[in-house]
Amino acid sequence: MEASSVWLDLLSFWIGLLVTLLILSAALGDHALARFGQHLLVGAALGYAAVLAVQHVLRPRLWTPLMAGSSGVVETWVPLGLGLLLVIAGLDRTWRAPRAASTPLWRRGLHGAGRVPVAFLLGVGLAAGLFGALQGTFLPQFWRAARIAFDPSASALLFAIGVLTLLITTATLLYFYVDPARYLAGQPGWIRRLLHGWIGIGRYAVWLAAGMIFARLMASRLSLLIGRAEYLRLALFDSTLWQWAETTWQALLR
Template sequence: MDNLVQMEWANAAGLWVGFIFTLLIFSALLGDHLLARLAQYVLVGAVLGYAVVVTWQSILASDVATSLRTAPQEKPWNWIPVLLAVVMTIAGLERIFAPGRAPSRQSAAWGRGLRALGAIPALALVSIGAAVTLVGAVQGTLAPQFLSAARSDLTWGAEGPGPITGILVLVLTVTALLFFVIDADRHLEQQPIWVQRPMRVLLWFGQRALWLAAGAIFARLLASRLSLLAAELAHWSYTLQSTTLGQMLERWWRIVIGA
């Protein structure tokens, strides 16, 4: 019985803490103040702590341990990422905890060598991540979107808004890509006027297309956040009604309104 009471009070405390922090974070819309920043700091700290725990459990405690167990016999090349991770970690710790005073010539050479070794896995990680992101953006987003727009039914005899939609999507896709690639002030100044004018028109359309896309994304984000807030409030109200405190508040409210 005592355990049930403790669990109920713990659930009620967690419910109220979550509700209060939700309101504090949402109150940042009214202006920047101390309580909103405190709630944001707590949220960021909790997310970082959760990320560290998940990283430890899903990567360090499983993948690294598995690699170390299987490396000597079955897969000796599994030592390579482990060694690179250790070198990068040691180089980072040396840079963080390096003494503030001027180091000696020997320690300075040791620090430079260690940082040079640590830069190898860091550069490999950044370059591989950038390559994967670029290839994924081209293959998963840009190329399918362009092909879908190019394969639209552009025949004027088609029913509905097919031709107009296909042409509009194709123009907006091309102009948005041109706006990302071409800098008008740097790339068009030396070009003849018959090249500058149409390119500037295309860049103008591309800029407006990006503004339209950004506005739509912002509107969707705002709508989703408001939906999350409404769902959080509904969950808080439903959970509160099932607790002893919620039942007491309900009886008190009925007494107040005379129901």
């Protein structure tokens, strides 16, 4: 049992090292080995996500209530029907590429019905994300900044922070949603200059935020790379191959 565990650890180390080098080789250019490593990584991640979905979502929330008969129609049969419809339509569309001239009516109907669960998933996901962003980020930030900015009892530092936050938040919204060529045409000159400057602040704020996000992503990826290299180094030192190489080197030195 111990020998098999050692060989399993050694095999996992070499597979991990090989996949790491394959993915890292993408920095040298696009080639077949790098694509193979990327496809292998994506496939393993999707397989792991599928196992988690089955174990923690489908099994306790769908299969177990169906087998026990303890849930109603809406909680179990509707999600099951939508899921089966999506799977069947997706498999049919994948295996048989649809052609507008030769696709039968029932297949076009199946593909159209398969869009219903997709639209439901996208709608619920977008609504939850938008509502969460408004409720958890934008509105608390806006009202907090507004209360501080218009509170005469606040300190000078808090007042400046509130005004700056309110200015950057509104400027970013103006940058995303106001088209100067469309909405500022015919306005007085001072309004155009004011809004152009306000929108410019929002543009620079977006650039600054994008730069900070990119810097954090780079730092996190470098940390992952360093951690991966450290893991491979320690695993190599603990492997029998390194011990054999060290023993051989010491024998040669004698």
